[in-house]
Amino acid sequence: xxxxxxxxxxxxxxxxxxxxxxxxxxxxxxxxTVAAKAGLPDPxxxxxxxxxxxxxxxxxxxxxxxxxxxxxxxxxxxxxxDAVRYEGYGPGGVAxxxxxxxxNRNRTASNVRSLFTKYGGNLGESGSVAFMFSRVGxxxxxxxxxxxxxxxxxxxxxxxxxxxxxxxxxxxxxAFESIGEVSSALAAKFGDxxxxxxxxxxxxxxxxxxxxxxxxxxxxxxxxxxxxxxxxFSNADIPDDVMAALNxx
Numbered sequence: 085x086x087x088x089x090x091x092x093x094x095x096x097x098x099x100x101x102x103x104x105x106x107x108x109x110x111x112x113x114x115x116x117t118v119a120a121k122a123g124l125p126d127p128x129x130x131x132x133x134x135x136x137x138x139x140x141x142x143x144x145x146x147x148x149x150x151x152x153x154x155x156x157x158x159x160x161x162x163x164x165x166d167a168v169r170y171e172g173y174g175p176g177g178v179a180x181x182x183x184x185x186x187x188n189r190n191r192t193a194s195n196v197r198s199l200f201t202k203y204g205g206n207l208g209e210s211g212s213v214a215f216m217f218s219r220v221g222x223x224x225x226x227x228x229x230x231x232x233x234x235x236x237x238x239x240x241x242x243x244x245x246x247x248x249x250x251x252x253x254x255x256x257x258x259a260f261e262s263i264g265e266v267s268s269a270l271a272a273k274f275g276d277x278x279x280x281x282x283x284x285x286x287x288x289x290x291x292x293x294x295x296x297x298x299x300x301x302x303x304x305x306x307x308x309x310x311x312x313x314x315x316x317f318s319n320a321d322i323p324d325d326v327m328a329a330l331n332x333x
Contacts, residue, residue, distance in 0.1 A: 229274050
């Protein structure tokens with residue numbers, strides 16, 4: 085099964101640049117507000133809110149921002165956002181899934197479609213590429229948190245489907261329905277994870293050369309810059325040297 089190193093090509097969110105930090109914070113806050121509005125504003129009784137807060141903390145979202153996002157939902161004055169998914173093909177025939185939270189479906193669909201077209205891709209119908217992926221839970225711990233053997237053993241005991249380790253960290257995958265149970269079991273042993281997310285994991289990868297990879301990353305970056313887009317997944321298989329060069333730009 086896929087190791088941690090492969091996941092770097094699946095979910096793209098560039099948080100290195102200062103100019104992107106405010107957008108990341110805004111998206112994290114929106115997810116917290118939506119999660120709190122969809123259930124109880126108490127994270128101990130709302131699994132989605134608990135995960136949203138945990139991931140916000142992993143990205144260093146200030147505590148005040150987290151509290152404001154929750155209060156916004158509790159106050160009843162929060163906008164109503166719909167969770168929507170867009171699917172299509174990017175440069176080189178790479179399958180792309182875009183998840184968004186929007187208060188205007190027409191605006192978001194138009195923006196996403198225009199970006200696919202601009203960078204040589206095309207937006208498809210719902211289900212056009214999702215069948216190439218599995219929706220699973222992904223739990224990530226820093227490499228220093230445990231040895232590979234200890235993490236694998238704990239993952240098996242927790243009911244996870246797979247665990248892979250490398251110098252970048254430990255990545256545990258589990259059934260979407262089991263993410264709460266598995267993450268809680270691992271947290272009891274190793275503390276809070278670096279991230280706990282639901283991801284679209286590709287069943288097959290699409291190799292791309294440097295030219296196509298550069299265009300694909302431009303598409304992904306442009307999608308990331310859209311306020312409504314929360315996260316982007318793809319099945320691009322980008323060589324390590326090409327990925328390193330892209331990240332250095």
